[in-house]
Amino acid sequence: MTAPLILTCLWFISANVIAMLPTRDHHWRAAYILIGVGIPLLGWLTWEQGPILGLLVLAAGASILRWPVIFLWRRMRRLLGWGPSHHG
Template structure:
């Protein structure tokens, strides 16, 4: 159970470090990579540690990747 939580913490640290680095495309390529890695990691954490930890990490990931979520919601509204 400790491996998925450790990897999730490393994902959160990596996301914060990436956010501090300068980027020409406003971090969109990094955001796509974080999403691709984060979704299976979130499923693994939820499966191993339970839905409470899954929801906690979902909230943490959504707070870090809030702009892709905002743009997705805008696109879904029309």
């Protein structure tokens, strides 16, 4: 096992442990930290292991951090005007 693969596994374990802990901010602070650590880790993993594993890890990470992804998607739709029209 390579170093990026081991660190990615530790990232997934940490994310799941953090999800089980109670927080007052609904895990948003932890999500920002996980994103900040996960993006460079994903790049390193993709560089070392290839794009297929990189895409699989990206999908798995997005499923763990689904609410930040959903809010980003909603914001992008609103900024690009892809949302539903509210003309009445």
